[in-house]
Amino acid sequence: MWSWYTDALRDYAATVVLLGALMLLVYAGLRALGRNRDTALGWTFVLPWLVGFLAFQLFPFVASLYLAFTDYDVLTPPRWVGLANFARLLDDPKFAASLKFTALYALFSVPLGIAGSLACALLLNRNIKGVGFWRTLYYVPAVIPAVATAVLWRWLLSTDGLVNSILGPVYALLGLDKPRWFLDPETVLPGFVLMSLWGVFGANTVILLAGLKNIPRELYDAAAVDGASGWARFRHVTVPMLSPTLFYVLVTGLIGALQMFTQAFFVEIPRTTPTFLQVYIYQEAFGLRHMGYASAMAWVFLLVILALTLLVFRSSPLWVYYESEVRGEDRAARGAKAPGRYLDLLRPGLRRRLRAGAPAVDDQHVA
Secondary structure, three states, X not given: OOHHHHHHHHHHHHHHHHHHHHHHHHHHHXXXXXXXXXXXXXXXXXXXXXXXXXXXXXXXXXXXXXXXXXXXXXXXXXXXXXXXXXXXXXXXXXXXXXXXXXXXXXHHHHHHHHHHHHHHHXXXXXXXXXXXXXXXXXXXXHHOOHHHHXXXXXXXXXXXXXXXXXXXXXXXXXXXXXXXXXXXXXXXXXXXXXXXXXXXXXXXXXXXXXXXXXXXXXHHHHHHHOOOOHHHHHHHHHHHXXXXXXXXXXXHHHHHXXXXXXXXXXXXXXXXOOOOHHHHHHHHHHHOOOHHHHHHHHXXXXXXXXXXXXXXXXXHHHHOOOHHHHOOHHHHHHOOOOHHHHHHHOOHHHHHHHHOOOOOOOHHHHO
């Protein structure tokens, strides 16, 4: 009954012994080659990670490129078919539908997630009593496993779940039936977008909060002295100074949204509804054993993600402000329409002081 467990333990033990022996050989070899003790120990202790990276990441990555040009069903040797798998993508309606569904999910979830994270970060940036407790509470969703999150939201958005129970009077007032969310093809996408907002209270909020903490207080003081309203300070000080952090959150959020898998895998949806592309690739690879075709889809999807990421990077000079790039000869070389032009949106008095390299607030100006 427990033979599979003892076999697994034996395999694990053998792997540990082999890695240990390999580490000892590497250490002895480096010492014999004249390397000092610290260098030899460094390479020795990084060896297990290096072996894992080569065996479980780099090798599958390269192998998938080869399999993309083959017909491979796991049970028989791969058969070279050239570009047939990529040509098949053009005639596969499920691939196009899954790609569209994934793109729409990213289009709605990423901006809403960033806006929600920024709003939470602004609230948690206030110096009030007990703010540490609220920051911890808002970060808790980030440490909950994705599988648990999927199961939780599957219950929350069920027909008789908590969300529909709370909004029941609203539906009755508007004469609407309770949405079936993940059971209705029309509401599957909104359901997943709503689930994605769970991530608002997590890592992105902490990252944006750290960015807000790095904005010099003197900029807000100088803008207030110049008569800037709260909205003007947010638009002309907070957003430009926070733009590098927003850029990072945008890039990681976009890639994460396009690679949506775990929550979608554990939430059952109608068979007629398009699913996320990552789930479709999994179904083709491990459900139907079309490894070659799944590898081709994965590589095309990689190129799509790479293209969108590069597009975001190319757009960054238009809206991302780096303070270090504004001062000195670099800004003069780029001209008046450089990325640092966000400083020109600030109040004239603050702009003159920053360009001159002086403090944003001085005693004479405050007086």
